[in-house]
Amino acid sequence: MENYDIPLLTETTRSVEADEERIGIISEQFQEGFGTLRDLGPCVTIFGSARFTEDHRYYDLARRTGAAFATAGFAVMTGGGPGIMEAGNRGAHEAGGRSIGCTIELPMEQTGNDYIDTQVSFRHFFARKVVLVRYSQAFIMMPGGFGTLDELFETATLIQTGKMPGFPMVLMGTDFWNPITHFVTESLVAERTISSEDRELFVATDDPNEAVALVESVLG
Numbered sequence: 001m002e003n004y005d006i007p008l009l010t011e012t013t014r015s016v017e018a019d020e021e022r023i024g025i026i027s028e029q030f031q032e033g034f035g036t037l038r039d040l041g042p043c044v045t046i047f048g049s050a051r052f053t054e055d056h057r058y059y060d061l062a063r064r065t066g067a068a069f070a071t072a073g074f075a076v077m078t079g080g081g082p083g084i085m086e087a088g089n090r091g092a093h094e095a096g097g098r099s100i101g102c103t104i105e106l107p108m109e110q111t112g113n114d115y116i117d118t119q120v121s122f123r124h125f126f127a128r129k130v131v132l133v134r135y136s137q138a139f140i141m142m143p144g145g146f147g148t149l150d151e152l153f154e155t156a157t158l159i160q161t162g163k164m165p166g167f168p169m170v171l172m173g174t175d176f177w178n179p180i181t182h183f184v185t186e187s188l189v190a191e192r193t194i195s196s197e198d199r200e201l202f203v204a205t206d207d208p209n210e211a212v213a214l215v216e217s218v219l220g
Contacts, residue, residue, distance in 0.1 A: 033131035048084025048142030062087035068208035070097025
């Protein structure tokens with residue numbers, strides 16, 4: 001089974017030729033993503049788990065959130081897969097908005113969901129994540145696993161360090177995110193590994209319309 005991100009480190013994979021081939025593949029992914037989305041207008045990215053099914057409350061929340069942002073004039077971008085990603089795309093599609101999926105090629109999952117009207121496919125998670133962040137003005141963090149937490153904290157780091165503008169980050173699903181916000185406040189801020197102002201990088205809500213209002217208030 002091919003691992004798209006981390007080849008085994010052998011003399012062959014460490015060669016100049018192998019490195020140049022890998023750089024070429026990565027460059028092609030960026031060129032396709034940038035070229036496809038360069039003219040994209042106002043957009044939000046919805047992050048979240050692929051594992052929630054249609055009957056789950058978080059799927060419903062993501063679907064309503066996608067619809068709310070589409071109705072407000074935002075394109076909605078996700079990782080293009082099932083679960084929360086499908087729900088966000090579905091809500092935007094049903095509301096008549098633009099629905100974008102940045103899909104990842106995996107051995108068992110290589111197709112986008114049925115509610116995408118613009119799709120960009122990636123082989124590498126990091127290239128996909130760059131595009132998911134680069135073309136949005138707000139980030140909606142739905143409940144998820146390791147990947148969602150990675151996206152949450154990397155995006156927060158980019159904003160914290162000034163590598164990208166201070167775009168709003170909204171945590172949807174307060175009961176899910178409460179332990180994380182508690183950890184940030186009671187451990188990270190308390191131990192001064194981040195400043196107290198960094199806690200304000202994100203806000204939490206359960207209301208899609210409130211999420212839209214929060215984003216609009218920051219973006220003006």
